[in-house]
Amino acid sequence: xxxxxxxxxxxxVIISKSDGLDINIMRAYCADLMSDVLAFxxxxxxLITHLTNAQVIRTSEVADIKAIVFVQGKRPDIETIAxxxxxxxxxLVTDFSMFDTCGRLYEKGLRSQSDTDF
Amino acid sequence: xxxxxxGIFFLTGKDFTNAGAASSNLKGIxxxxxxxxxxxxxxxxxxxxAEMNVIIYAVAGMMHYFINDExxxxxxxxxxxxxxxxxxxxxxxxxxxxxxxxxMGFGSGMGLPNIKKSTDELKVNSIVGEGTTxxxxxxxxxxx
Numbered sequence: 001x002x003x004x005x006x007x008x009x010x011x012x013v014i015i016s017k018s019d020g021l022d023i024n025i026m027r028a029y030c031a032d033l034m035s036d037v038l039a040f041x042x043x044x045x046x047l048i049t050h051l052t053n054a055q056v057i058r059t060s061e062v063a064d065i066k067a068i069v070f071v072q073g074k075r076p077d078i079e080t081i082a083x084x085x086x087x088x089x090x091x092l093v094t095d096f097s098m099f100d101t102c103g104r105l106y107e108k109g110l111r112s113q114s115d116t117d118f
Numbered sequence: 119x120x121x122x123x124x125g126i127f128f129l130t131g132k133d134f135t136n137a138g139a140a141s142s143n144l145k146g147i148x149x150x151x152x153x154x155x156x157x158x159x160x161x162x163x164x165x166x167x168a169e170m171n172v173i174i175y176a177v178a179g180m181m182h183y184f185i186n187d188e189x190x191x192x193x194x195x196x197x198x199x200x201x202x203x204x205x206x207x208x209x210x211x212x213x214x215x216x217x218x219x220x221x222m223g224f225g226s227g228m229g230l231p232n233i234k235k236s237t238d239e240l241k242v243n244s245i246v247g248e249g250t251t252x253x254x255x256x257x258x259x260x261x262x
Contacts, residue, residue: 032223033223033224033226033228034222034223034224035167035223035224035226035228035229035232036226036228038163038166038167038228038232039163039228039231039232039235043155043156043159049223051222051223053134053222053223054134054135054137054138055134055137055138055170055222055223055224056223058137058138058139058141058142058166059138059166059223061138061142061145061162062138062141062142062145062159062162062163062165062166063159063162063163064155064159079135
């Protein structure tokens with residue numbers, strides 16, 4: 001699924017400079033615990049989270065997260081956005097809750113992992 | 119890939135703005151050396167968790183890395199409070215982190231277990247009131 005499509009599904013706004021809407025997202029992972037992202041997310045996933053601090057960007061870089069969606073209208077500060085720009089990680093903000101964000105994306109076919117990922 | 123590298127990053131306790139920068143740099147070095155992506159990810163995850171531990175708990179610390187054709191070895195030494203029970207710290211979910219650390223998404227008691235899971239060898243030595251030394255090795259030609 002293209003990030004552009006995810007943006008449409010979630011009525012999201014893109015808040016980073018990275019013009020990465022053309023990238024292909026195969027997997028999604030949702031968490032507010034960064035250690036869980038490190039332990040359980042799949043490479044090249046979309047991260048869905050409430051957290052907006054710089055550690056989310058660092059964690060995403062380390063875990064090879066391709067893009068981040070902040071739910072519930074939460075926005076990171078300028079420094080955090082700049083950090084993401086430097087790492088070329090696109091940032092999106094949606095007004096949907098975590099539950100609704102995940103539900104909408106799942107409904108459209110996005111999954112956390114495929115059978116072959118296990 | 120046929121080369122080697124080593125170096126040191128200095129870490130400052132409570133410097134959350136730069137927390138993770140050392141692991142990010144290490145990741146870049148491994149990428150430039152042509153290490154396989156799945157190995158890089160494991161090394162970066164282990165280094166990042168260990169770096170966050172130093173930032174969260176210690177006054178200061180150092181991350182030494184040694185890379186050759188066979189392995190990635192990373193040693194983190196800190197001047198910190200030390201770990202009272204390494205056995206407890208290795209348990210998933212055990213944490214002594216204060217609330218503000220948890221609000222940042224860390225301190226859930228998964229740091230050391232994650233490091234163990236991502237590495238081939240892990241050694242932790244700690245003296246309460248002095249500091250902790252953590253050393254891990256990831257072999258380049260072996261899957262976890």
